[in-house]
Every structure is written in structure tokens, then in C-alpha cells.
Amino acid sequence: MRLIAMRHAKSDWSAETGSDHARPLNDRGVKSAKAMGDWLRAHGYLPDLVLCSTATRTRQTLDFLALEAPVQFEDSLYHASACTMLDSVEGATGDTVLLIGHNPGMAEFARKMVRTPPAHPRFHDYPTCATLVMEITAPDWASVDFGMGEVLDFAIPREVIAQTEKAG
Structure with a gap:
């Protein structure tokens, strides 16, 4: 099984939305999400299922990725802890799952999921739209636990x- 852990793209802190949950992407975030969607397609990292926070910026990140996959929007993924993210993944189906969430939970989740972190200097702070692709050794998603991921790409x-x- 393959798990893709992505932090949402850059959001617009100047947007007057009234709530953090409703904050949209900025122009850089839109460009980043489109680029990461192209990167996922170019490498064949295509999800069978997307688990996505309900926040505006995660929904927009997903929209601009332009991937063809069923989506489960989950309120529990909004500013979720690593443990909550793991709980969400344990209910997944399919061979490849894309999880889109927020920091600091996403950075913690990525660190806890992999046996050996990638040698990338930005892995530990997990910047906006950072994407980790890992192979998971488990019989099914319900059996997934921290430390089961082998890094394929970051x-x-x-x-x-x-x-x-x-x-170009």
C-alpha cells in the first residue's frame, strides 16, 4: 500500500474570512498545488482515495491538484494530531491514499510514520504543500501504525x- 501525506498549499493570511477554517489559498498556494498535482501525475503517485480536512485551504489544494479520486472530507482532520490522522488512515480503502492536512500535525505524522526520514533539509518543518510518498507494509489500512512507512519520495x-x- 502507498500513503501520500500532503500539507495544504500556502494560504492567504490577508483574506478577511472571519475564521481560520475559511482561509483560502493565496496565488503562490494555487501555483504550488497545481505543480504538486503535476508532480504526482508525472511520478504515477495517483490516489485511489483522498482523505481531506474540511478547511477551505485543504479543499482548494485538492481542487488545484486536479486528481481523479473519490474524496472523504473529514472534520476531524482540521488541525488534527498525528494520532487523529492515523485513525483516519486506518479507515481507508484502496491501494494508494492521499491525506491532506495541516501543520503541526502533518509534520509530526510524517515523522512518526517513516522508519527512516528522507535526507531532505525541509522534511522536519514540512513547509506548505510538502508531500511525502511512502510505501506501507501492512496487510490492510486497519493494521497501519507509526513506523511502518518506507520513504519513496519527498x-x-x-x-x-x-x-x-x-x-522548460
Whole structure:
């Protein structure tokens, strides 16, 4: 099984939404989400199921990823702890699951899930739209626990965008 752990893209702190939950993406966030969607497709990291926080910025991140997969929006993923994220994953189905959430929980979740962290300097602070792809060794999602992930890939939008611009 494969698990993709993504933090939402950059949000707009200047937006007057009245609540943190309703804060949208900014222009950089939109560009980052589109780039990470392209990166996921280019590498064949396509989810069978998306587990997504109900916050506006996570929903918009998902929209701009432009992936074709069933989605479960979960209130419990809004500013969730690593343990809450694990609980959500344990109820998943399919071979590849994309989890979209928030820091600090997402950074903690990623650190706890992998046996050995990637050698990337930004892994521990998990910047916006950071994406970890890991292989999970378990008989099913209900059996998943911390420490079962083997890192397949880790990327951040700034580097993905720079590589795309360099190649283009």
C-alpha cells in the first residue's frame, strides 16, 4: 500500500474570512498545488482515495491538484494530531491514499510514520504543500501504525517548480 501525506498549499493570511477554517489559498498556494498535482501525475503517485480536512485551504489544494479520486472530507482532520490522522488512515480503502492536512500535525505524522526520514533539509518543518510518498507494509489500512512507512519520495513545491522551469 502507498500513503501520500500532503500539507495544504500556502494560504492567504490577508483574506478577511472571519475564521481560520475559511482561509483560502493565496496565488503562490494555487501555483504550488497545481505543480504538486503535476508532480504526482508525472511520478504515477495517483490516489485511489483522498482523505481531506474540511478547511477551505485543504479543499482548494485538492481542487488545484486536479486528481481523479473519490474524496472523504473529514472534520476531524482540521488541525488534527498525528494520532487523529492515523485513525483516519486506518479507515481507508484502496491501494494508494492521499491525506491532506495541516501543520503541526502533518509534520509530526510524517515523522512518526517513516522508519527512516528522507535526507531532505525541509522534511522536519514540512513547509506548505510538502508531500511525502511512502510505501506501507501492512496487510490492510486497519493494521497501519507509526513506523511502518518506507520513504519513496519527498518533494516541496519550490523545488518542483524550479525543476519544471529549468526543464522548460
